[in-house]
Amino acid sequence: MNHRERAREFLADREYAKWHDEALWFVRMKRDAAAKSVKEWEDLREAAEKIKEHTIEHLGFYLREFAKNASKKGIKVHFAKDAKEHNEIVYSILKKHRVTKVVKSKSMLTEECELNPFLESRGIEVTDTDLGERIVQLRGDRPSHIVLPAIHLKKEQIGKLFEEKLHIEKGNSDPLYLTNEARKDLRDKFLKAQGAITGVNFAVSETGGIVVCTNEGNADLGTSLAKVHIACMGIEKLIPKLKHLGVFTRLLARNATGQPITSYTTHFNSPSKDKEMHIVIVDNGRSEILKNKEHKKALFCIRCGACMNTCPIYRRSGGHSYSYVIPGPIGSVLANARDLKNNGDLAFASTLCGSCTNICPVKIDLHHQLFSYRKEYVQRGYMGFKKRLSYKTASFILRNPFFFLASMKGYKAFYPFLSKMNLWGEGRALPKPAKKSFREIYKEME
Template identity: 65%
Template structure:
């Protein structure tokens, strides 16, 4: 993988693109600020969320065991992975056990961290990202450039050309509604053909053994409801202690990410449907070590809203 300075040098050669990218990200950051100003208790919410996270990290082993007990009681099968290799092997093992060769996956930064897609592809499994932005960069064989808006670096003209080449849309088409409909039809077929669904996890609740997945497209719901196998991939820091804590984070997440009051879909999973299986893979991958570090422990507070990326002048001007 080329270094960021090398890739950034190429990105900033096109000054118009660099300026447009900068403005696009700052526009999202401005929406975040406007949404924050509409809530008088905004800073109190942030402070409360931070305290909940710090409490969680301080009691993580006990809370993880509580989550496992409660999830297992709901019929969820819980797996533990020390690193990315173990995570990928567990997921592949579950798919192999069920003779799965076609998978749909909703947005998950954890599976990007583990490079799950290329791992499964090497083992003969088709894995399709169903978040529209993720699917666009996957069709390019590129990683996402942003953790919330994976294809923010691309213009509609480039997406139109990509769709013309791979989906057979009209050459030169740039209308967002037309392109989105083409993607919808393409992905709908993939949903129907899939034999398993993989999701990430935004929040898991120790008290209940349930977890929440936040999307704006409903793809997590569709990808897990049309088949009998749901595998959720979760970093251990995504845990919160109580169901009552969830409202604090749901009020913060979408406002910080895109300026929305809440994501269009906040899907709650509390065990498999009748006749189906639900698995959750809990990944450490260095998180336990970070939790013991005074210097880096607070990084585990991250809820993946990307407000920091939208603020960072280097990222905004050089791309992801």
């Protein structure tokens, strides 16, 4: 199934689709209010873009600096060229420490590498501790949003799920009650885990440390109780200096959820006493994107998720309609960078309205990127025969004055018939032909 078909399934329940759309729009409005409260907001975006641009142009240099500084602080740094290597490194660390239970805080990278099934098949229990991710994990589902993993679920569905898995009282779907029940269940997991895995929001080359932002405090609780902490990051998480965090911590939470900052912004710059800390730095295709002049900007992303909240297609098709682990505009771009042939449908999952570009805190030109993938998709000959034929025909007609005029006349004459057939698409009305064409009016004026 392609994006269009999955979107159609999503839209089958109109009321649900409307609810989903409105839930995300609400987040977008909160973001707007937060952004407007900072008068230097646009300067911050510009600074963030500059920092990211500078960093990826010297990425090799900053990576080496980072690894050197982290090692000095007693952190063990590992490098993984792909998902397989990443998973093996994580497993080997856990095995060395005889870890059988792991708590994990949010990390899209470990989703990308499919770490959970890898560890589970080797006998390690992995518990996602972010509430949204925990819900999705208990359902055997996958996150539909990178910041709000369970945004596609209604509280009644979550209540039912908890009844079944956590044996809570029946028929109660109050968010406060459900959160408390999850807290109890997860507190037990925190206390029993010997290992903690986290993602990374920012890695600072100057200090050799990482920064993890959460609202729930799950990364803090997990890492401070377990004896070994493994932080997994893609190479694009680097920034040069500590002071640059001033820019990013002001942008991230405001743009993601409209909060002034996340509840916990933790700087892990060394392991705590008698414990171990590891950082696994992953390439997994990123160095290829880095070499692509037109698309390397996609590596600026700080994963705020705002392009999803604002996207008219995402809001009306849901995160699961995207075939890639990261949905929405940035997900489509990353998916296309990886495998255009199989993810090309995602380049078309956009109205090209540009809202994603306008909201992006690091100024990634998202809709331009999608447009350029569309071109590439056609040029490489991935476009299906029917579509290719109709574009070829249209191009021929539009370039030829005789056929152009003839087709206009034909459109007018056959409009009642065409509007019923509507080849252009469902849910769209064909524009009514004007009584007089521009050419005719122009001639009369002369």
